Amino acid sequence: MDNTNRMPAYIYTYACREDEISLCQLELRSLFGMETQANLFKTDILVDVSRSPFIKERIDVMYEGDKLADIYEQVEQLDLGSATFKAIFVKTNDLAPGDKVEYAERRIIEREIGMHIEGEADINRPDLLYGIVAFGGRWYFGSYHKNTALWLHHMKKPRSYSIALSTRVARAAVNIAVPRPEGIRAIDPCCGIGTVLVEALSMGIDMVGRDINHFIARGARENLAFFGLEGVVTRGDIADIAETYDAAIVDMPYNLYSKITPEEQFSLLLHARRIAKRVVVVSIEAIDEMIGNAGFTITDRCIARKGLFSRHLLVCE
Structure with a gap:
């Protein structure tokens, strides 16, 4: 898929206790002008992921596709120079129960992505973090940001x-x-x-x-x-x-x-x-x-x- 000239897109995941749902949803409406019943959503609004007590992580979308193979092909375009990287499979997604990806398969997907990126992987202290997530029947890949709480x-x-x-x-x-x-x-x-x-x-x-x-x-x-x-x-x-x-x-x-x-x-x-x-x-x-x-x-x-x-x-x- 050609991603040139597309609008910026960000995918957020969040979590809250049952007694926090009302507060969490008001915060989402205030920050993003929307609320969602799922634990992840896509928007063109950029918010520091560590601002919210409920947001867990954010992916700044770089590539997207209908299949994982589309992502594998697109990440070959990355030029990391001397920077090291790590790919993270985001566990929060909206895959159907029959399509859920278990731990072992998540690690396989992360390794497969790493094999298609020109650069040195480092699982302990990477210079760059990337995430991959399934949302709305598509796959998304981009820079990964985790809440520091x-x-x-x-x-x-x-x-x-x-x-x-x-x-x-x-x-x-x-x-x-x-x-x-x-x-x-x-x-x-x-x-x-x-x-x-x-x-x-x-x-x-x-x-x-x-x-x-x-x-x-x-x-x-x-x-x-x-x-x-x-x-x-x-x-x-x-x-x-x-x-x-x-x-x-x-x-x-x-x-x-x-x-x-x-x-x-x-x-x-x-x-x-x-x-x-x-x-x-x-x-x-x-x-x-x-x-x-x-x-x-x-x-x-x-x-x-x-x-x-x-x-x-x-x-x-």
Whole structure:
């Protein structure tokens, strides 16, 4: 097949637990404008594979064909120079049950691809990674990228408290609030110990933090410094913020753990609408009426569950 002048194409695989499906699908809609019931999909949108807590890997499509033989023929065009390589058969695919490729056959296919590539294979420390995957009745081959799962490292914060968002939910919330980071300024005006802020800054997203509690704001700064992240965390009320931002994430204080009143919650939403164009509101309950009264329209939503505890994530504009 002639691949000249074709549109860029990327194939992603992802995985989530059953209680994460709603959150995962909202993140996919935010990042790619689509969702899928399968665990892989094809798109022309390029996203850093390590941004998402759910995306596992990405193939940047170079060649495609109806049969494996088409791929074997096309990879002979590769010119790697002195670089070493490794070919990986992507286990997540949509092959019919009768066509599933087991471990031994996957290794055979990887070796066969390697034999058709002009260059030196290195299974331990290759310079280049390539992947092959079956999707939609065709075979695809291209550069392979695996998620580094950086958010797992962020679980080990020096400062934490039990009601903070998990790093997975926080990272997804950032992607939902800021799907396209270029030129975007964001804020977490009730940042707590900085769980959201750590995830945003680790992805290179321009986000500042603020908290009304001096000791908690100091804890957020300690967490940023622990991970070598440079960011601004100020102490103060959201009502005192004069600047405006493209996006905000507001993790609403919980009546279960704080003395905040419904009036104070409503004030928080009013100020969030004043300072940001797009706001992801995180709440332990659906507060649609309060959000509507604050002048927002809810454009998308999900529920993130963990055991018996649920959080509503509401995209408000």
